[in-house]
Structures are given as C-alpha cells and as structure tokens.
Amino acid sequence: MIDADVAIIGGGPVGATLALALQDKGLRLMVLEARPDPMPPADPRVIALSYGSRLILQRLGVWSALAPSVTPIRSIHVSQRARLGRTVLSAQECGVPELGCIVEYGVLYGALAGALARAGIPVLYDAQARRVTSTLESATVHYVHAGRPGVVYAALLVVADGGKGLTEIPGIRRDVQDYGQAALVAQVETELPHHHVAYERFTTRGPVALLPHGERTYALVWTETPEIAQALCELDETDFLRRLYDHFGDRQGAFLAVRDRGVFPLRLACARPVTGRRLAVIGNAAQTLHPVAGQGFNLGLRDAWELARLIGEIRREQLGSPAMLQRYRARRCLDREGGILFTDFLVRVFSNGLPGLGALRGHGLNLLETCLPAKRFVADKMMFGARG
Ligand SMILES: Cc1cc2nc3c(=O)[nH]c(=O)nc-3n(C[C@H](O)[C@H](O)[C@H](O)COP(=O)(O)OP(=O)(O)OC[C@H]3O[C@@H](n4cnc5c(N)ncnc54)[C@H](O)[C@@H]3O)c2cc1C
Known part of the structure; x- marks a missing residue:
C-alpha cells in the first residue's frame, strides 16, 4: 500500500525546497514536520545564501517573499588574526551582481512554509517521525501527530530532518567528528556602516565572521571552545563588546550594541551512504558542516534541487x-564530498596554531589575492558548488 509517491521527513529549509x-x-x-506550525521559529542563526541558491529560490517562486528581508554581500574580506595575509573576493571581479546575501533562518523557514501552503502541498505539522523501515516495494514512516500514532507508506522516502530527528x-x-568548537551567534551594531x-x-x-545584516548591523558568528562560547553568551553587554573588539579588531570601528545571542555546538x-532501500537523506541529515564557509544550507539546497531534477x-x-x-548518489558525490572536504580543510588548517602554519596560510591568502582566475575559481565553487 502506498500513501505518497514521495514522503519527506522535515519541512525545514531543505525538505520544503524539495x-x-x-x-x-x-x-x-x-511532508511531516515536527514544528507545531508554519510560523517562523525563533532561531538566532542567519544564513549566507550563495548567489546560486538565490537563483534556485527565484525559480521556485520563493524569492519575492525573501527579497525585502535580505542583505546583499558584495565582497568578502578574508584574513587571519595577528598574522599577515589577506584576500578580498568581490562580486564585481567575479562578474555577478552579488556574491550572496544574508537572511535570518526564521525568515527563510517562514517564506518556504508560505510557498508550501500556496502550492497546496500537504504538510502535517506537529508530526514527529519516530521510526523508519523499508522493503523492496516501499518505505514506512511511523510518526506521532498531535499525540496520536500514524503511518505513511511511500515509494520514496526522503529524510530531511536536519540529522537531529531519527536516531x-x-x-x-552516520560518521561524526566533534570539532570541540561552538558558534556564538548574535546581532552586533557597529560604529561604521x-x-x-x-x-x-x-x-x-x-574563525570569526561578520556578515552584513540590515543597516548598521552585522550578524556575528564567533567560533570558540564550547565553554568560552557559553561564557561569552552570558557576559553583560559592555564586557561582551569589549571582548569582541579585542578579538576582531577595529575594521568596523567600535561595537556599539549586541542582541539575540545564541550558541550552537x-x-x-x-x-x-546517502541512500538506503527506498530512501535518501538530504541536507543536514546527509552532511552537517561547520559554518566556517557558509556552505551547509547551500549544499543541502542543491541536494534537494538535484533530487527533484532526477525525479523529473x-x-x-x-x-x-x-x-x-544509485544515479542520485553519483550525481551528488562530487559536490557533496567537495563541500565536506573544503569546509573541513578550512577548520583544520585555519584554526591551527602549529608553528609555521600561520606564515604558510598568509602566503596562501596573498597568493590568492594576486591571482584573479584562482579567486574566481574559489568564488565560483562557493556560489554554485563543485559542479558549477
Ligand atoms: C551557527 C550556524 C550558522 C550557519 N550559517 C550558514 C550559512 O551562512 N550558510 C549556509 O548555507 N548554512 C549555514 N548553516 C547551516 C544551515 O543552518 C543548515 O545547513 C540548514 O539549516 C539545513 O537545513 P535542513 O532543512 O537540512 O535542516 P534543519 O534546518 O535542521 O531543518 C530540519 C527540519 O526537520 C524537522 N524535524 C526534525 N526532526 C524531525 C522528525 N523526527 N520528524 C519530523 N520533522 C522533524 C525540524 O523541525 C526542522 O524543521 C549554519 C549553521 C549554524 C549552526
């Protein structure tokens, strides 16, 4: 018995896109979604959407709902603390109107949920998938909806639960490596625009990232050990702003205010693999990455887009x-493995105090700065993925 051709566990950004x-x-x-309703959740994260992701969201008709709330990124300044070496990637050099843009997680979730409702796609909110089984003919999801058990049979089951739902x-x-790091996120106001x-x-x-968000506001993603990140989260405002200034430096002048702090391990x-009998996993359920290069959602969006294209x-x-x-696995292999390796490389090589490595990193950044084709190559992969 089949209730759905495609059942999706998770109506978050990736499941909703699919x-x-x-x-x-x-x-x-x-679609089975554990959250109680389509209202934007209170999540302090912001997402850097690549230009390639924007094009996909435009084709899905979601962009018009997002556009008033996004802040474009026209250049990215990459450097290392207390060391020489820097490079600047700019939209102009890369031949695109913007490298990407910043949107709040809740705004993205709400825009996608609104689009699902307008398209009349059935979404069961307050539905928690508990167990999955599969045979040669179908996959079965056992879930609890509003306190009552239910079952769905599907020809194809897609798990997009962010990797935190099904055990x-x-x-x-699932291969898991703990980085021993946590991201402190917040909105900070700066003296300079x-x-x-x-x-x-x-x-x-x-790494520490400042992402333009709104007028004089930056979204901050500050990576530390989990203990330090939690302590920073609890500091009073004045002490927090002073610590941030000491850590980041004075490129944006003084830090004037902070709000919406949160910590993510x-x-x-x-x-x-990313497929099993009658099922596939996509988005964070397939790969949960460090946010250092802002690739997680962009990669997950391409999982969803490529899977839908293949189904078509x-x-x-x-x-x-x-x-x-098997075709899905083959199509996603290069982009996914490339995204995982690139992100992991940045974390291990750039967050490392090994003697000599700082100078090597500095040379690498300076070399990139002087080689426009190399810069364009890096920006292109970050915007459109390994397959372009
Ligand atoms: C601090 C931080 C900064 C980040 N910055 C960026 C960035 O700049 N750019 C970028 O591309 N990515 C970024 N990411 C990564 C990005 O947030 C994720 O890649 C993205 O949210 C993945 O979307 P998803 O839909 O796969 O999973 P999720 O966003 O986790 O959504 C999963 C959905 O599934 C639902 N669910 C869970 N369990 C169940 C269940 N059992 N049954 C039914 N539903 C269930 C949840 O309620 C949720 O709605 C960042 C992450 C962090 C932590």
Whole structure:
C-alpha cells in the first residue's frame, strides 16, 4: 500500500525546497514536520545564501517573499588574526551582481512554509517521525501527530530532518567528528556602516565572521571552545563588546550594541551512504558542516534541487528504485564530498596554531589575492558548488 509517491521527513529549509521543486511533477507528496506550525521559529542563526541558491529560490517562486528581508554581500574580506595575509573576493571581479546575501533562518523557514501552503502541498505539522523501515516495494514512516500514532507508506522516502530527528535510518550510518568548537551567534551594531562587506577572520581558536545584516548591523558568528562560547553568551553587554573588539579588531570601528545571542555546538556529521532501500537523506541529515564557509544550507539546497531534477527525468515506476538512487548518489558525490572536504580543510588548517602554519596560510591568502582566475575559481565553487 502506498500513501505518497514521495514522503519527506522535515519541512525545514531543505525538505520544503524539495517539496516545492517537486510540485509540478504530478506526484502525491507528503511532508511531516515536527514544528507545531508554519510560523517562523525563533532561531538566532542567519544564513549566507550563495548567489546560486538565490537563483534556485527565484525559480521556485520563493524569492519575492525573501527579497525585502535580505542583505546583499558584495565582497568578502578574508584574513587571519595577528598574522599577515589577506584576500578580498568581490562580486564585481567575479562578474555577478552579488556574491550572496544574508537572511535570518526564521525568515527563510517562514517564506518556504508560505510557498508550501500556496502550492497546496500537504504538510502535517506537529508530526514527529519516530521510526523508519523499508522493503523492496516501499518505505514506512511511523510518526506521532498531535499525540496520536500514524503511518505513511511511500515509494520514496526522503529524510530531511536536519540529522537531529531519527536516531536510526536503515542501511545508513552516520560518521561524526566533534570539532570541540561552538558558534556564538548574535546581532552586533557597529560604529561604521558595512557597505555590504562580509569579514571572515581566522584565529587559532576558530574563525570569526561578520556578515552584513540590515543597516548598521552585522550578524556575528564567533567560533570558540564550547565553554568560552557559553561564557561569552552570558557576559553583560559592555564586557561582551569589549571582548569582541579585542578579538576582531577595529575594521568596523567600535561595537556599539549586541542582541539575540545564541550558541550552537559544531561538528562534522556525514551519512554514508546517502541512500538506503527506498530512501535518501538530504541536507543536514546527509552532511552537517561547520559554518566556517557558509556552505551547509547551500549544499543541502542543491541536494534537494538535484533530487527533484532526477525525479523529473525518470519514469514513475523507477521512483525509489535502486537504479534511481544509485544515479542520485553519483550525481551528488562530487559536490557533496567537495563541500565536506573544503569546509573541513578550512577548520583544520585555519584554526591551527602549529608553528609555521600561520606564515604558510598568509602566503596562501596573498597568493590568492594576486591571482584573479584562482579567486574566481574559489568564488565560483562557493556560489554554485563543485559542479558549477
Ligand atoms: C551557527 C550556524 C550558522 C550557519 N550559517 C550558514 C550559512 O551562512 N550558510 C549556509 O548555507 N548554512 C549555514 N548553516 C547551516 C544551515 O543552518 C543548515 O545547513 C540548514 O539549516 C539545513 O537545513 P535542513 O532543512 O537540512 O535542516 P534543519 O534546518 O535542521 O531543518 C530540519 C527540519 O526537520 C524537522 N524535524 C526534525 N526532526 C524531525 C522528525 N523526527 N520528524 C519530523 N520533522 C522533524 C525540524 O523541525 C526542522 O524543521 C549554519 C549553521 C549554524 C549552526
């Protein structure tokens, strides 16, 4: 018995994108979302959407709802603390109107949820998937909706639960490496206007990023050990701003105010493989990355987009078949492994106090600065993924 051609666990940014990308394919869709409703959640994170992601969201008709709330990034200044070496990636040099833009997680979630409702895609809110099983014919989700148990059978089940929902997915293991780091996020007001410049500054304890968000506000992502991040989160405002100034420096003048602080533990978690019998995992459920290069959602969005494209290319009876799932794995391999390796490389090589490495990093950044084709190559991969 099949209730849905495609059932999706998780109506977060990636699951919702997949459902929207499948809306015109004549399939019976079902989304199970644990949150109680489509209202934007209070999540202090902001997301740097790459220019490539913006193009996908435009094609899905979501962009008009997001556009009033986003702040464009026109250049990214990359440097290391207390060391020489820097490079600047600019939209102009890369031949695009902007490298990306900043949006609040809650705004993104709300815009996608609104688009799901307008498209009439069935989303069961307050539905928590508890267990998944699968046979050669279908995948089965056991869930609890508003306190009552329910079951869905699907030809293809897609797990987009962010990697935090299901503890077990048949045929898939999760490799997890703890970075021993946490991200402190906050909104900070600066003395000087941002002029749409984002900063990524590497320190031996982890990167610190300032992302333009609103008028004179920056979204801060400050990586530290979990203990220090929590202590910073609890500091009073004056002490916090002084510590931030000491850590980041004076490129934006003084830090004037801080609000909406929150802490996220950081780790690398990879599902291997990303498909099982009648099922696929996408987004953070497939790979949870360090936010250092702002790649997590952008990569997950491309998982959803490529999966929907593949489903559009195959015959209906091939949906969820081993051959279809093998093609999905092959298509996503380069982009996914590239994103994982790139992010992990940045964390390990740029957050490292090994003697000599600081000078080497400085040379690398300076070399990049003088080589426009190399800069364009890096920016291109960050905007559009390994497959362009
Ligand atoms: C501090 C920080 C900064 C970041 N910055 C960036 C950035 O600049 N750029 C970028 O691209 N990425 C960034 N990321 C990563 C980005 O947040 C994630 O990649 C993205 O949220 C993944 O979306 P998702 O839909 O896969 O998972 P999630 O956002 O986790 O959504 C999962 C959804 O599934 C639902 N769910 C969970 N369990 C169940 C269940 N059992 N049943 C039903 N529903 C369930 C949840 O309620 C949720 O709605 C950042 C992450 C952090 C922590």
